[in-house]
Amino acid sequence: MKTSFWVIFLLCFIFTSCESNLKDVQNIYKTTFVPSGEADSINLKYTDSGRVKTKLQSLKMLDYSTAKNPFVEFPKGVLVTLYDQNNRTTTIHSDKAYSYKRTQIIDLQGNVRIVSHDGKVLQTNQLYFDQKNEWFFTEDFFKFIDNNGSYVEGKGIDFSKDFKIFNMQNNRGEINNID
Incomplete structure (x- = not known):
């Protein structure tokens, strides 16, 4: 009787200690995804030939340049x-x-709002910008309002950076004051 008690006790001890080691081994293979750089309250200006072309402001920037897809x-x-x-x-x-x-x-998310110099406004929840082709696009719901109150809304749009070329998938709207 004493021998079987010690065998059961020894087996319980082995299994509980293995469980702890198994968790430690599993944690070894977990990868930590941390930024390689971090900045607070940034105000970045891009200039070309002495002229400011773009200004970017943000409260927080995290740089993942060492990730597989930086x-x-x-x-x-x-x-x-x-x-x-x-x-x-x-x-x-x-x-x-x-x-x-x-x-x-560039993937813009949450309350995306573009306001042009002449009062045109585009609103959506997510918008992508292809920097190479200077082209915006989304499959989300959007609303575009021009400076005289006309609007177009729908799902799915792509357009040039200067708002001159638009392609829309499903839309409806109201046009005011046609010149």
Whole structure:
């Protein structure tokens, strides 16, 4: 009787100690995803030939340049101001943003709002910007309002950076004051 008690006790001890070691071994193989760089309250200006072309402001920037697919995250949102040849501005705001280095795609998320120098406004929940082609696109619901109160809304849109070329999938709207 004593021998079977000690065998059962020994087996219970082995199994409980193995469980702890198994968890430790599993934790070894977990990867930690941490930024390689971090900045607070950034105000970045891009200039070309002595002229400011773009200004980016954010409360927080996390740089994941050492990740397999490198990217920069702006978890507290961005405010981007674009300047044209005549120094007129277009502003872009979102609650969160990601900039992917390899694809040169920027993913704007949450309350995305673009306001052009002439009063045109585009609102959506998520918007992508292809930096190479200077092209915006989304499959989400959007609303575009021009400076005289006309609007178009729907699901799915892509357009040029200067708001001159639009492609819409499903939309409806109201047009006022046709010239």
